[in-house]
Structures are given as structure tokens and as C-alpha cells.
Amino acid sequence: MAESAVNFECxxxxxxxxxxxxxxxxxxxxxxxxxxxVHIRKDLLKDLLKDGLFDTFGAGIILRAGGPSAYALVAPxxxxxxxxxxGVNHPATR
Numbered sequence: 570m571a572e573s574a575v576n577f578e579c580x581x582x583x584x585x586x587x588x589x590x591x592x593x594x595x596x597x598x599x600x601x602x603x604x605x606x607v608h609i610r611k612d613l614l615k616d617l618l619k620d621g622l623f624d625t626f627g628a629g630i631i632l633r634a635g636g637p638s639a640y641a642l643v644a645p646x647x648x649x650x651x652x653x654x655x656g657v658n659h660p661a662t663r
Contacts, residue, residue, distance in 0.1 A: 574613055574628055578606035 579602035587597040613624045630643040641647075 574610040575623075576608040577604050578608065579603060580605050 581600070581602050583601040585599040585601070586594050587599055589595050609623060613628050615622045615624050625643060626645045626648075628643075631640050632643065633639070634641040
């Protein structure tokens with residue numbers, strides 16, 4: 570089994586039992602945590618000395634695409650950009 574190239578170290582903050590539309594508890598739980606550290610394989614950080622951006626496409630990320638067996642690969646040809654609305658200033662864009 571291969572190791573993950575990216576790991577999030579978390580501390581448990583809350584465990585919530587989910588409810589159905591009638592507010593009746595169901596046998597499912599939502600587990601929330603605070604990320605306290607991130608470990609990323611160094612070769613996946615572009616231009617580490619300049620900005621250290623994560624190489625999303627180089628990481629070979631696979632995601633669930635719905636259904637019992639559907640998955641998708643995050644690839645450069647699937648990339649698109651969306652401009653932020655005026656006045657929105659997010660730390661990642663600074």
C-alpha cells in the first residue's frame with residue numbers, strides 16, 4: 570500500500586449525531602476537527618522558495634465522482650479559472 574503524499578494532522582473538536590428530516594437521530598455521525606499541521610511531500614510544492622504552492626495536478630489526486638464505483642482524476646485539462654467578485658480579498662490571492 571502506498572503512503573499518502575499529503576497528510577492533515579487534526580484534533581477532534583466535535584462529534585455530531587445526524588438527524589433525518591423529522592429531526593430523529595440516525596445511525597450516522599459527523600466528525601469535525603481542527604487541522605493543526607499539514608505534511609506535504611516536498612516534490613509537490615512548486616517553487617518552494619518563492620511561494621510553495623501545492624502542485625495539484627502533479628499530485629495525481631483521485632476523487633469520488635458519485636455512485637458505487639465512479640472516480641475521477643484531477644488533470645490539467647479539467648482546470649478552469651473563475652474571477653473573484655470585486656471587493657473579495659482571500660488570503661490565498663494575496
